Amino acid sequence: MHFKTVIEPFRIKMVEPIHMSTEKERRNYLKEAKNNLFLLESEKVIIDLLTDSGTSAMSAQQWGGIMMGDESYAGAKSWEKMRKAIFDLTGYDYILPIHQGRAGESILYSQLGGKGKVFISNTHFDTTRANIEYSGALAVDCLSEQGKQPALEHPFKGNIDVKKLEQTILKHGAESIGAVVLTVTNNSGGGQPVSMQNAKDVRAICDKYQVLFLLDCCRIAENSYFVAQREQAYKNVSYRAIAQEMFALSDGAVMSAKKDALVNMGGFIALRDKKIADACANMLIMKEGFVTYGGLSGRDMEALAIGLVEVFDKDYLHYRISSTTYLGDKLTALGVPVIRPIGGHAVYVDAKTFYDHIPVDEYPGHALACDLYLKGGIRACEIGSVMFGKYSESGELIPAQMELVRLAIPRRVYTQSHLDYVVETFEAVLAEKQSSKGMKIIYEPAFLRHFTAHFARLLPEYASVV
Numbered sequence: 001m002h003f004k005t006v007i008e009p010f011r012i013k014m015v016e017p018i019h020m021s022t023e024k025e026r027r028n029y030l031k032e033a034k035n036n037l038f039l040l041e042s043e044k045v046i047i048d049l050l051t052d053s054g055t056s057a058m059s060a061q062q063w064g065g066i067m068m069g070d071e072s073y074a075g076a077k078s079w080e081k082m083r084k085a086i087f088d089l090t091g092y093d094y095i096l097p098i099h100q101g102r103a104g105e106s107i108l109y110s111q112l113g114g115k116g117k118v119f120i121s122n123t124h125f126d127t128t129r130a131n132i133e134y135s136g137a138l139a140v141d142c143l144s145e146q147g148k149q150p151a152l153e154h155p156f157k158g159n160i161d162v163k164k165l166e167q168t169i170l171k172h173g174a175e176s177i178g179a180v181v182l183t184v185t186n187n188s189g190g191g192q193p194v195s196m197q198n199a200k201d202v203r204a205i206c207d208k209y210q211v212l213f214l215l216d217c218c219r220i221a222e223n224s225y226f227v228a229q230r231e232q233a234y235k236n237v238s239y240r241a242i243a244q245e246m247f248a249l250s251d252g253a254v255m256s257a258k259k260d261a262l263v264n265m266g267g268f269i270a271l272r273d274k275k276i277a278d279a280c281a282n283m284l285i286m287k288e289g290f291v292t293y294g295g296l297s298g299r300d301m302e303a304l305a306i307g308l309v310e311v312f313d314k315d316y317l318h319y320r321i322s323s324t325t326y327l328g329d330k331l332t333a334l335g336v337p338v339i340r341p342i343g344g345h346a347v348y349v350d351a352k353t354f355y356d357h358i359p360v361d362e363y364p365g366h367a368l369a370c371d372l373y374l375k376g377g378i379r380a381c382e383i384g385s386v387m388f389g390k391y392s393e394s395g396e397l398i399p400a401q402m403e404l405v406r407l408a409i410p411r412r413v414y415t416q417s418h419l420d421y422v423v424e425t426f427e428a429v430l431a432e433k434q435s436s437k438g439m440k441i442i443y444e445p446a447f448l449r450h451f452t453a454h455f456a457r458l459l460p461e462y463a464s465v466v
Protein backbone atom coordinates (compact mmCIF):
# COMPACT_ATOMS: atom_id res chain seq x y z
CA MET A 1 0.00 0.00 0.00
CA HIS A 2 1.24 3.46 -0.89
CA PHE A 3 0.42 6.10 1.71
CA LYS A 4 -0.28 9.68 0.65
CA THR A 5 0.86 11.12 3.96
CA VAL A 6 4.58 11.29 4.66
CA ILE A 7 4.52 11.18 8.46
CA GLU A 8 7.12 12.74 10.72
CA PRO A 9 9.46 9.76 11.31
CA PHE A 10 9.77 10.49 15.03
CA ARG A 11 7.68 10.63 18.17
CA ILE A 12 7.62 13.73 20.34
CA LYS A 13 9.26 13.20 23.72
CA MET A 14 9.64 16.74 24.96
CA VAL A 15 7.45 19.69 24.08
CA GLU A 16 7.85 23.43 24.02
CA PRO A 17 4.50 25.22 24.41
CA ILE A 18 3.45 27.77 21.80
CA HIS A 19 1.77 30.88 23.19
CA MET A 20 -1.38 31.39 21.13
CA SER A 21 -2.28 35.03 20.50
CA THR A 22 -5.18 36.85 18.85
CA GLU A 23 -4.94 39.07 15.81
CA LYS A 24 -5.67 42.07 18.05
CA GLU A 25 -2.80 41.19 20.40
CA ARG A 26 -0.46 40.71 17.47
CA ARG A 27 -1.38 44.11 16.10
CA ASN A 28 -0.06 45.62 19.34
CA TYR A 29 2.99 43.37 19.43
CA LEU A 30 3.91 44.40 15.90
CA LYS A 31 3.42 48.08 16.70
CA GLU A 32 5.70 47.73 19.73
CA ALA A 33 8.27 46.04 17.46
CA LYS A 34 8.12 49.04 15.07
CA ASN A 35 6.70 46.72 12.39
CA ASN A 36 10.02 44.86 12.22
CA LEU A 37 9.71 41.10 12.74
CA PHE A 38 13.36 40.88 13.88
CA LEU A 39 12.44 43.11 16.83
CA LEU A 40 9.65 40.77 17.99
CA GLU A 41 10.16 38.54 21.02
CA SER A 42 9.97 34.93 19.89
CA GLU A 43 7.27 34.22 22.50
CA LYS A 44 4.93 36.42 20.50
CA VAL A 45 5.34 34.21 17.43
CA ILE A 46 3.15 31.14 16.80
CA ILE A 47 5.10 29.53 13.93
CA ASP A 48 8.64 30.80 13.50
CA LEU A 49 9.88 30.41 9.92
CA LEU A 50 12.52 33.14 10.12
CA THR A 51 15.37 30.70 9.53
CA ASP A 52 16.34 27.03 9.49
CA SER A 53 19.71 27.94 11.02
CA GLY A 54 20.35 26.74 14.54
CA THR A 55 16.66 26.04 15.03
CA SER A 56 16.67 22.22 14.69
CA ALA A 57 15.20 19.95 17.35
CA MET A 58 17.78 17.52 18.68
CA SER A 59 17.13 13.81 19.12
CA ALA A 60 17.14 11.81 22.35
CA GLN A 61 20.53 10.42 21.23
CA GLN A 62 21.93 13.93 20.88
CA TRP A 63 20.59 15.02 24.28
CA GLY A 64 22.06 11.83 25.73
CA GLY A 65 25.38 12.67 24.09
CA ILE A 66 25.30 16.11 25.69
CA MET A 67 25.55 14.48 29.13
CA MET A 68 28.73 12.76 27.93
CA GLY A 69 30.44 16.01 26.94
CA ASP A 70 34.12 16.04 27.86
CA GLU A 71 34.93 19.64 28.75
CA SER A 72 38.72 19.21 28.88
CA TYR A 73 40.61 22.13 27.36
CA ALA A 74 42.86 19.93 25.24
CA GLY A 75 42.32 16.50 23.69
CA ALA A 76 38.70 16.05 24.83
CA LYS A 77 37.04 12.72 23.98
CA SER A 78 34.14 14.69 22.51
CA TRP A 79 36.48 16.33 20.01
CA GLU A 80 37.74 12.93 18.92
CA LYS A 81 34.12 11.85 18.28
CA MET A 82 33.42 15.00 16.30
CA ARG A 83 36.65 14.73 14.32
CA LYS A 84 35.93 11.11 13.48
CA ALA A 85 32.34 11.86 12.35
CA ILE A 86 33.65 14.58 10.02
CA PHE A 87 36.52 12.45 8.76
CA ASP A 88 34.20 9.50 8.02
CA LEU A 89 31.99 11.78 5.96
CA THR A 90 34.52 14.01 4.19
CA GLY A 91 37.68 11.90 4.07
CA TYR A 92 39.76 15.03 4.73
CA ASP A 93 42.72 14.68 7.07
CA TYR A 94 42.80 18.20 8.50
CA ILE A 95 39.74 19.18 10.50
CA LEU A 96 39.20 22.27 12.64
CA PRO A 97 36.21 22.95 14.91
CA ILE A 98 34.51 26.35 14.77
CA HIS A 99 31.47 27.79 16.54
CA GLN A 100 29.54 28.63 13.37
CA GLY A 101 29.99 28.97 9.63
CA ARG A 102 31.10 32.59 9.39
CA ALA A 103 33.86 32.03 11.98
CA GLY A 104 35.29 29.38 9.67
CA GLU A 105 34.91 31.67 6.66
CA SER A 106 36.69 34.48 8.46
CA ILE A 107 39.62 32.17 9.26
CA LEU A 108 39.83 30.39 5.90
CA TYR A 109 39.40 33.44 3.66
CA SER A 110 41.82 35.52 5.73
CA GLN A 111 44.41 32.91 4.69
CA LEU A 112 43.35 32.24 1.08
CA GLY A 113 42.10 35.73 0.27
CA GLY A 114 43.67 39.16 0.12
CA LYS A 115 43.96 41.88 -2.49
CA GLY A 116 44.11 40.60 -6.06
CA LYS A 117 42.52 37.21 -5.26
CA VAL A 118 39.25 36.12 -6.85
CA PHE A 119 36.72 33.58 -5.50
CA ILE A 120 34.11 32.12 -7.83
CA SER A 121 30.85 30.52 -6.64
CA ASN A 122 27.42 29.45 -7.89
CA THR A 123 26.21 32.05 -5.36
CA HIS A 124 28.31 33.25 -2.45
CA PHE A 125 26.22 33.29 0.71
CA ASP A 126 26.16 36.80 2.32
CA THR A 127 28.60 36.01 5.13
CA THR A 128 30.90 34.19 2.69
CA ARG A 129 30.96 37.15 0.35
CA ALA A 130 31.47 39.55 3.26
CA ASN A 131 34.45 37.59 4.60
CA ILE A 132 36.02 37.28 1.15
CA GLU A 133 35.57 40.99 0.44
CA TYR A 134 36.81 41.92 3.91
CA SER A 135 40.10 40.17 3.07
CA GLY A 136 40.40 42.48 0.05
CA ALA A 137 39.53 39.78 -2.49
CA LEU A 138 36.81 39.75 -5.13
CA ALA A 139 33.74 37.44 -4.90
CA VAL A 140 32.16 36.52 -8.26
CA ASP A 141 28.88 34.60 -8.72
CA CYS A 142 28.46 32.40 -11.83
CA LEU A 143 25.01 30.89 -11.32
CA SER A 144 23.57 28.95 -14.26
CA GLU A 145 20.96 30.80 -16.34
CA GLN A 146 18.27 28.34 -15.22
CA GLY A 147 18.90 29.32 -11.61
CA LYS A 148 17.98 32.91 -12.39
CA GLN A 149 14.44 32.17 -13.61
CA PRO A 150 12.11 31.84 -10.61
CA ALA A 151 9.24 30.09 -12.40
CA LEU A 152 11.34 27.66 -14.47
CA GLU A 153 11.16 23.96 -13.53
CA HIS A 154 14.67 22.50 -13.66
CA PRO A 155 16.18 19.75 -11.48
CA PHE A 156 19.45 21.53 -10.57
CA LYS A 157 18.95 25.27 -10.44
CA GLY A 158 21.85 25.57 -8.00
CA ASN A 159 24.42 24.55 -10.64
CA ILE A 160 27.33 26.81 -11.43
CA ASP A 161 27.63 27.90 -15.07
CA VAL A 162 30.80 26.00 -16.01
CA LYS A 163 31.41 28.04 -19.16
CA LYS A 164 31.28 31.27 -17.21
CA LEU A 165 33.45 29.71 -14.53
CA GLU A 166 36.15 28.93 -17.06
CA GLN A 167 35.85 32.37 -18.67
CA THR A 168 36.17 34.02 -15.25
CA ILE A 169 39.30 31.99 -14.46
CA LEU A 170 40.81 32.99 -17.83
CA LYS A 171 39.82 36.62 -17.40
CA HIS A 172 41.57 37.00 -14.03
CA GLY A 173 44.33 34.45 -14.59
CA ALA A 174 44.40 31.08 -12.84
CA GLU A 175 47.11 32.20 -10.40
CA SER A 176 44.81 34.85 -8.92
CA ILE A 177 41.91 32.48 -8.23
CA GLY A 178 41.69 31.88 -4.47
CA ALA A 179 39.20 29.04 -4.86
CA VAL A 180 36.01 27.93 -6.54
CA VAL A 181 33.36 27.67 -3.81
CA LEU A 182 30.35 25.50 -4.60
CA THR A 183 27.45 26.22 -2.22
CA VAL A 184 25.31 23.09 -1.71
CA THR A 185 22.41 23.55 -1.68
CA ASN A 186 22.47 27.09 -3.04
CA ASN A 187 20.97 28.98 -0.10
CA SER A 188 20.79 32.46 -1.62
CA GLY A 189 19.39 31.01 -4.85
CA GLY A 190 16.32 29.47 -3.19
CA GLY A 191 17.82 26.32 -1.63
CA GLN A 192 18.22 24.77 -5.09
CA PRO A 193 20.47 21.71 -5.47
CA VAL A 194 23.75 21.20 -7.34
CA SER A 195 24.17 18.03 -9.40
CA MET A 196 27.06 15.60 -9.04
CA GLN A 197 27.78 16.12 -12.72
CA ASN A 198 28.20 19.83 -12.05
CA ALA A 199 30.62 19.09 -9.19
CA LYS A 200 32.55 16.76 -11.56
CA ASP A 201 32.71 19.49 -14.20
CA VAL A 202 34.02 21.94 -11.60
CA ARG A 203 36.65 19.39 -10.57
CA ALA A 204 37.80 19.00 -14.16
CA ILE A 205 38.13 22.77 -14.63
CA CYS A 206 39.94 23.15 -11.31
CA ASP A 207 42.35 20.36 -12.37
CA LYS A 208 42.95 22.01 -15.73
CA TYR A 209 43.89 25.35 -14.13
CA GLN A 210 45.28 24.04 -10.82
CA VAL A 211 42.66 25.88 -8.77
CA LEU A 212 41.43 24.97 -5.27
CA PHE A 213 37.86 23.58 -5.12
CA LEU A 214 35.88 24.10 -1.88
CA LEU A 215 32.37 23.22 -0.76
CA ASP A 216 30.17 25.46 1.37
CA CYS A 217 28.40 22.34 2.56
CA CYS A 218 25.80 23.54 5.13
CA ARG A 219 23.05 21.53 3.43
CA ILE A 220 25.00 18.67 1.88
CA ALA A 221 22.52 16.02 3.10
CA GLU A 222 19.55 17.81 1.56
CA ASN A 223 21.55 18.22 -1.65
CA SER A 224 22.33 14.48 -1.65
CA TYR A 225 18.63 13.68 -1.43
CA PHE A 226 17.97 15.74 -4.56
CA VAL A 227 20.88 14.07 -6.38
CA ALA A 228 19.42 10.62 -5.62
CA GLN A 229 15.95 11.74 -6.76
CA ARG A 230 16.95 13.64 -9.89
CA GLU A 231 20.22 12.27 -11.24
CA GLN A 232 19.65 8.88 -12.85
CA ALA A 233 23.10 7.45 -12.06
CA TYR A 234 22.55 8.00 -8.31
CA LYS A 235 19.09 6.46 -8.05
CA ASN A 236 20.33 3.56 -5.94
CA VAL A 237 23.21 5.21 -4.12
CA SER A 238 22.79 6.04 -0.42
CA TYR A 239 22.54 9.71 0.55
CA ARG A 240 25.65 9.40 2.65
CA ALA A 241 27.64 7.83 -0.20
CA ILE A 242 26.52 10.65 -2.50
CA ALA A 243 27.79 13.22 -0.01
CA GLN A 244 31.07 11.29 0.37
CA GLU A 245 31.53 11.31 -3.40
CA MET A 246 31.02 15.08 -3.54
CA PHE A 247 33.58 15.60 -0.78
CA ALA A 248 35.95 13.29 -2.66
CA LEU A 249 35.70 15.60 -5.68
CA SER A 250 36.64 18.73 -3.75
CA ASP A 251 39.69 19.85 -1.78
CA GLY A 252 38.04 21.18 1.33
CA ALA A 253 34.84 22.39 2.94
CA VAL A 254 33.37 24.82 5.43
CA MET A 255 30.20 23.82 7.21
CA SER A 256 27.79 25.72 9.39
CA ALA A 257 26.57 22.77 11.48
CA LYS A 258 23.53 24.87 12.43
CA LYS A 259 21.92 23.50 9.28
CA ASP A 260 22.42 19.86 8.31
CA ALA A 261 24.29 18.73 11.42
CA LEU A 262 21.06 19.19 13.37
CA VAL A 263 22.59 21.26 16.15
CA ASN A 264 21.93 24.74 17.48
CA MET A 265 25.56 25.87 17.28
CA GLY A 266 28.73 24.55 15.67
CA GLY A 267 30.70 24.06 12.49
CA PHE A 268 33.97 22.97 10.96
CA ILE A 269 36.65 23.60 8.36
CA ALA A 270 37.97 20.43 6.70
CA LEU A 271 40.90 20.37 4.28
CA ARG A 272 43.18 18.06 2.32
CA ASP A 273 46.10 20.49 2.33
CA LYS A 274 48.27 20.56 5.46
CA LYS A 275 49.80 23.95 4.72
CA ILE A 276 46.47 25.75 4.50
CA ALA A 277 45.20 23.85 7.55
CA ASP A 278 48.24 24.82 9.63
CA ALA A 279 47.78 28.49 8.72
CA CYS A 280 44.10 28.25 9.67
CA ALA A 281 44.96 26.50 12.95
CA ASN A 282 47.07 29.49 14.02
CA MET A 283 44.18 31.84 13.34
CA LEU A 284 41.77 29.46 15.06
CA ILE A 285 43.78 29.53 18.29
CA MET A 286 43.95 33.29 18.15
CA LYS A 287 40.25 33.86 17.40
CA GLU A 288 38.11 30.87 18.41
CA GLY A 289 39.97 28.55 20.76
CA PHE A 290 42.40 25.66 20.86
CA VAL A 291 42.35 23.21 17.95
CA THR A 292 40.44 20.55 19.90
CA TYR A 293 37.41 22.73 20.68
CA GLY A 294 37.52 25.91 18.54
CA GLY A 295 34.83 27.81 20.43
CA LEU A 296 32.62 24.81 21.15
CA SER A 297 31.77 23.09 24.44
CA GLY A 298 32.49 19.37 24.69
CA ARG A 299 28.72 18.78 24.80
CA ASP A 300 28.23 20.74 21.56
CA MET A 301 30.80 18.52 19.85
CA GLU A 302 29.01 15.35 21.04
CA ALA A 303 25.68 16.57 19.65
CA LEU A 304 27.30 17.57 16.35
CA ALA A 305 28.98 14.18 15.91
CA ILE A 306 25.63 12.43 16.36
CA GLY A 307 23.63 14.91 14.24
CA LEU A 308 26.00 14.56 11.31
CA VAL A 309 25.15 10.85 11.15
CA GLU A 310 21.40 11.20 11.86
CA VAL A 311 20.83 13.70 9.08
CA PHE A 312 21.57 11.06 6.40
CA ASP A 313 18.82 8.73 7.67
CA LYS A 314 16.72 7.98 4.61
CA ASP A 315 13.37 8.34 6.38
CA TYR A 316 14.43 11.64 7.91
CA LEU A 317 15.55 13.13 4.59
CA HIS A 318 12.45 11.88 2.80
CA TYR A 319 10.23 13.51 5.42
CA ARG A 320 12.34 16.67 5.49
CA ILE A 321 12.21 17.41 1.77
CA SER A 322 8.62 16.14 1.44
CA SER A 323 7.39 18.51 4.13
CA THR A 324 8.99 21.55 2.46
CA THR A 325 7.48 20.42 -0.86
CA TYR A 326 4.13 19.82 0.87
CA LEU A 327 3.95 23.44 1.99
CA GLY A 328 5.13 24.74 -1.41
CA ASP A 329 2.65 22.62 -3.38
CA LYS A 330 -0.28 23.60 -1.15
CA LEU A 331 0.58 27.28 -1.61
CA THR A 332 0.92 26.79 -5.37
CA ALA A 333 -2.52 25.16 -5.44
CA LEU A 334 -3.96 28.24 -3.68
CA GLY A 335 -2.50 30.42 -6.40
CA VAL A 336 0.36 31.81 -4.32
CA PRO A 337 3.33 32.49 -6.65
CA VAL A 338 6.40 30.61 -5.34
CA ILE A 339 9.87 29.87 -6.70
CA ARG A 340 9.80 26.54 -8.55
CA PRO A 341 10.72 23.82 -8.00
CA ILE A 342 10.49 23.90 -4.21
CA GLY A 343 13.97 23.84 -2.66
CA GLY A 344 15.21 21.90 0.35
CA HIS A 345 14.92 24.12 3.37
CA ALA A 346 12.46 26.84 2.48
CA VAL A 347 9.57 28.01 0.32
CA TYR A 348 10.11 31.40 -1.34
CA VAL A 349 7.01 33.47 -2.14
CA ASP A 350 7.24 36.01 -4.96
CA ALA A 351 5.72 39.01 -3.18
CA LYS A 352 6.00 41.35 -6.18
CA THR A 353 3.50 39.15 -8.02
CA PHE A 354 1.44 38.35 -4.91
CA TYR A 355 0.95 42.03 -4.01
CA ASP A 356 1.11 43.42 -7.51
CA HIS A 357 -0.76 46.55 -6.37
CA ILE A 358 2.11 47.52 -4.01
CA PRO A 359 5.05 49.19 -5.78
CA VAL A 360 8.56 47.99 -4.90
CA ASP A 361 9.42 51.24 -3.10
CA GLU A 362 6.59 50.40 -0.71
CA TYR A 363 8.15 47.01 0.05
CA PRO A 364 5.56 44.36 -0.94
CA GLY A 365 7.67 41.60 0.64
CA HIS A 366 7.81 43.32 3.97
CA ALA A 367 4.07 44.06 3.79
CA LEU A 368 3.38 40.36 3.17
CA ALA A 369 5.67 39.25 5.99
CA CYS A 370 3.82 41.60 8.37
CA ASP A 371 0.41 40.42 7.14
CA LEU A 372 1.37 36.77 7.72
CA TYR A 373 2.29 37.71 11.27
CA LEU A 374 -0.91 39.69 11.87
CA LYS A 375 -3.20 37.02 10.43
CA GLY A 376 -1.55 33.89 11.80
CA GLY A 377 1.38 34.78 14.05
CA ILE A 378 3.78 33.45 11.43
CA ARG A 379 7.23 34.98 11.30
CA ALA A 380 8.80 34.84 7.83
CA CYS A 381 11.74 36.74 6.39
CA GLU A 382 11.66 39.38 3.68
CA ILE A 383 14.42 38.87 1.12
CA GLY A 384 13.90 41.82 -1.14
CA SER A 385 14.39 45.55 -1.19
CA VAL A 386 14.35 45.95 2.59
CA MET A 387 17.29 43.54 2.83
CA PHE A 388 19.14 44.36 -0.40
CA GLY A 389 17.78 47.71 -1.59
CA LYS A 390 20.19 50.61 -2.03
CA TYR A 391 19.74 54.31 -2.65
CA SER A 392 20.83 56.31 -5.67
CA GLU A 393 22.71 59.59 -5.20
CA SER A 394 19.41 61.46 -5.41
CA GLY A 395 17.98 59.25 -2.65
CA GLU A 396 15.78 57.06 -4.80
CA LEU A 397 15.45 53.37 -3.97
CA ILE A 398 17.40 51.01 -6.23
CA PRO A 399 15.31 47.89 -5.64
CA ALA A 400 16.56 44.32 -5.23
CA GLN A 401 16.20 41.94 -8.18
CA MET A 402 13.30 40.12 -6.56
CA GLU A 403 10.87 40.78 -3.72
CA LEU A 404 10.73 37.46 -1.90
CA VAL A 405 9.35 36.23 1.40
CA ARG A 406 11.17 33.16 2.68
CA LEU A 407 9.38 30.56 4.75
CA ALA A 408 12.33 28.59 6.17
CA ILE A 409 11.44 25.30 7.82
CA PRO A 410 13.32 24.40 11.01
CA ARG A 411 14.36 20.71 11.07
CA ARG A 412 12.18 18.26 13.05
CA VAL A 413 10.33 21.11 14.78
CA TYR A 414 6.93 21.51 13.11
CA THR A 415 4.40 18.87 12.10
CA GLN A 416 2.17 18.70 9.06
CA SER A 417 -0.68 20.32 11.01
CA HIS A 418 1.54 23.32 11.71
CA LEU A 419 2.15 23.60 7.97
CA ASP A 420 -1.60 23.29 7.28
CA TYR A 421 -2.06 26.23 9.63
CA VAL A 422 0.47 28.21 7.59
CA VAL A 423 -1.53 27.41 4.44
CA GLU A 424 -4.74 28.60 6.13
CA THR A 425 -3.02 31.83 7.12
CA PHE A 426 -2.18 32.39 3.47
CA GLU A 427 -5.86 31.81 2.61
CA ALA A 428 -6.81 34.57 5.06
CA VAL A 429 -4.18 36.94 3.65
CA LEU A 430 -5.27 36.14 0.08
CA ALA A 431 -8.89 36.95 0.92
CA GLU A 432 -7.94 40.53 1.81
CA LYS A 433 -5.11 40.86 -0.63
CA GLN A 434 -6.29 43.99 -2.43
CA SER A 435 -6.78 45.99 0.78
CA SER A 436 -3.25 45.45 2.06
CA LYS A 437 -1.09 48.55 2.01
CA GLY A 438 2.64 49.05 1.50
CA MET A 439 5.16 50.08 4.12
CA LYS A 440 7.56 52.96 4.58
CA ILE A 441 10.81 53.08 6.51
CA ILE A 442 10.78 55.65 9.32
CA TYR A 443 14.20 54.84 10.77
CA GLU A 444 17.16 52.96 9.31
CA PRO A 445 20.77 52.35 10.29
CA ALA A 446 23.65 52.69 7.81
CA PHE A 447 24.29 48.93 7.42
CA LEU A 448 22.16 45.75 7.40
CA ARG A 449 19.03 47.78 7.90
CA HIS A 450 16.59 44.87 7.81
CA PHE A 451 17.62 43.84 11.33
CA THR A 452 16.88 47.10 13.11
CA ALA A 453 14.89 49.46 10.85
CA HIS A 454 11.52 50.83 11.97
CA PHE A 455 8.54 50.75 9.61
CA ALA A 456 5.08 52.25 9.34
CA ARG A 457 2.12 51.02 7.33
CA LEU A 458 1.03 53.42 4.63
CA LEU A 459 -2.42 54.79 5.35
CA PRO A 460 -5.23 54.05 5.35
CA GLU A 461 -4.37 51.13 7.60
CA TYR A 462 -4.96 47.47 6.70
CA ALA A 463 -8.71 47.05 6.28
CA SER A 464 -9.57 44.33 8.78
CA VAL A 465 -8.64 45.98 12.08
CA VAL A 466 -10.45 44.10 14.81
Ligand SMILES: *Cc1c(COP(=O)(O)O)cnc(C)c1O
Pocket residue numbers: 053100101102103125127128183187216218256257258259267
Ligand atom coordinates in the same frame (compact mmCIF):
# COMPACT_ATOMS: atom_id res chain seq x y z
C1 LIG B 1 24.29 29.77 7.21
C2 LIG B 1 25.23 29.77 6.13
C3 LIG B 1 26.55 30.22 6.29
C4 LIG B 1 27.04 30.89 7.55
O1 LIG B 1 26.89 30.10 8.67
P1 LIG B 1 26.58 30.68 10.13
O2 LIG B 1 26.62 29.46 10.98
O3 LIG B 1 25.24 31.33 10.08
O4 LIG B 1 27.66 31.65 10.48
C5 LIG B 1 27.41 30.10 5.20
N1 LIG B 1 27.00 29.60 4.04
C6 LIG B 1 25.74 29.17 3.84
C7 LIG B 1 25.34 28.59 2.52
C8 LIG B 1 24.81 29.23 4.87
O5 LIG B 1 23.57 28.80 4.66
